[in-house]
Amino acid sequence: MNTLTEELKVKIIDILNLSDLSPENFDENDRLVGGSLGIDSIDVLEMVVMVEKDYGVVINSQEVGEKIFSSLASLAEYIKENTPGSQS
Template identity: 60%
Template sequence: MEHLIEELKVKIVDILNLPDVTPADIQTDAQLVGGELGIDSIDVLEMVIMIEKDYGVAINNKELGAKVFATLGTLAAYIQEHASELPN
């Protein structure tokens, strides 16, 4: 799962175009949405699209999204549990 977490850090910085943030700045257990990174609901929508496209995993309601996007760790765990096949 560590590889998936590192991959997600890079993708989050890239797709959200976070200024002054590097993948190393994203902590696995830190609050993802509304936390220090400044990720908001529009950013979450972009991440949902990326997750569906890259991993084939749907996050299709707000309650599920709130749980999944709590931290990077919860996001990675959800993807690992629901992806049919993770790229190496």
């Protein structure tokens, strides 16, 4: 999952224009939404679109979204477990 986590760091920094953050300084256990990154509901929508487009993983409820977007680690775990064709 380390490769997926590193890939997600780069994608999130890119789509959310977090130019002052580098992947090396992006702690996978820090809060995504409501944390120090300043991610808001519009940013969450952008991340949902990226996850669905790039990984084929659908996030179809607010409760699921709140849980998996709590940290980068939880997002990576959810993608790993729910990617079509995965052997989880």
